[in-house]
Amino acid sequence: MTQETNIQPDPDLSGVYVVMPAFNEGAMIAQVIEDTLNIVEHIIVVDDGSNDDTFAQASKTKALVLRHCVNRGQGAALQTGVEFALEEGATEIVTLDSDGQHPAELIPEAVQILREQGLDILIGSRFLKPQAVPFTRKIILKLAILFTNFTAGIRLTDTHNGFRILSRAAAEKLKIQQDRMSHASEILEWIAQAKLKYQEIPTEIKYTEYSMSKGQSNWGSVRILLDLFFSRFDN
Amino acid sequence: MLFQLFFALFYLIYLIALSKKKLRGKIHFTELLFRLGFWTLALVVVVYPDITVHLAQWMGIQRGVDLIVYVGIAVLFYHAFNQRLKHIRSSITITELTRQMAIMEYRLTHSGKK
Structure with missing residues (x-):
């Protein structure tokens, strides 16, 4: 958890909108929003039908808070946030997890890279620089990387990193249909199919006790594979 | 009988x-x-029941009852697969409705606040 500071958001980031899908994050959401507000002015939180006080906690901040009346999954909440950000006039859209594991302080540098290199999307990678990743998490992630690189046809070092920055043009084309966790793989397949200009950026993931308790189970990984398999036939 | x-x-x-x-x-x-x-x-x-025996033997299966079981399993698999696809399509519709409701609710609640 970072300390609250009085740093003003970078004026160059006035068109940047952060989208945070949140499900039962009442314990941390307000702090994560406050930390991110030190970097970026516009934050959209999509409360995905939480059973706790996520909506109330997020509403206490300056974030724009939307609420799904029923839980539809992280992919669905992300798409809601992206569509809303576009309606609000976003020039770039950043996606972050709402448990505070992604480094919001990286946003200015990442946006600069996206703009200067004319990229469509910049994707975070926890494997581009050495960092401690819990063993079972590392094995699952590496398997996911192998599978996604094979099926999506693009080469990445981290395929399930929620830290992404999309240009407005790219975000307008995004249409996530995988409501739950398999949206991460779906986005990568979309990048390959739409021939988007992408790049990875090293990101450090903060593995706290809280974020680990909110993480996916091993069964979740199996479910992702099943979702992706059936999505092949749904055309 | x-x-x-x-x-x-x-x-x-x-x-x-x-x-x-x-x-x-x-x-x-x-x-x-x-x-x-x-x-x-x-x-x-x-x-x-002899009809199935003739049909099974014509298809290279020994017993008529085996043929019925095989066909039954194939039909059930096909049905389960189709149901799964229907479920996916319904989910997409529910999500889209939920999304539009969330955005509309925000707009209604915050109209005039900007």
Whole structure:
């Protein structure tokens, strides 16, 4: 958890909108929003039908808070946030997890890279620089990387990193249909199919006790594979 | 013989119920034909089980009952697969509705606050 500071958001980031899908994050959401507000002015939180006080906690901040009346999954909440950000006039859209594991302080540098290199999307990678990743998490992630690189046809070092920055043009084309966790793989397949200009950026993931308790189970990984398999036939 | 009798009785009752449904306009003609065809075929197989033996041997399967089991499993798999796809499509619709409601609710709540 970072300390609250009085740093003003970078004026160059006035068109940047952060989208945070949140499900039962009442314990941390307000702090994560406050930390991110030190970097970026516009934050959209999509409360995905939480059973706790996520909506109330997020509403206490300056974030724009939307609420799904029923839980539809992280992919669905992300798409809601992206569509809303576009309606609000976003020039770039950043996606972050709402448990505070992604480094919001990286946003200015990442946006600069996206703009200067004319990229469509910049994707975070926890494997581009050495960092401690819990063993079972590392094995699952590496398997996911192998599978996604094979099926999506693009080469990445981290395929399930929620830290992404999309240009407005790219975000307008995004249409996530995988409501739950398999949206991460779906986005990568979309990048390959739409021939988007992408790049990875090293990101450090903060593995706290809280974020680990909110993480996916091993069964979740199996479910992702099943979702992706059936999505092949749904055309 | 007893099973055949029971099945024929069941078939008759089903036929009456189906006719009533059709008369009340509760099912379409194609649905009537499909149901009628399916249960008539089942009755023929129950009354003349040797038919399945001939059919099974023609298809390279030893016993008629094996053929019924194989076909049954294939139909169930096909049905389960289709149901899964229907479920996915329904989910997409529910999500889109939820999304539009969330955005609309925000706009209604915050109209005039900017």
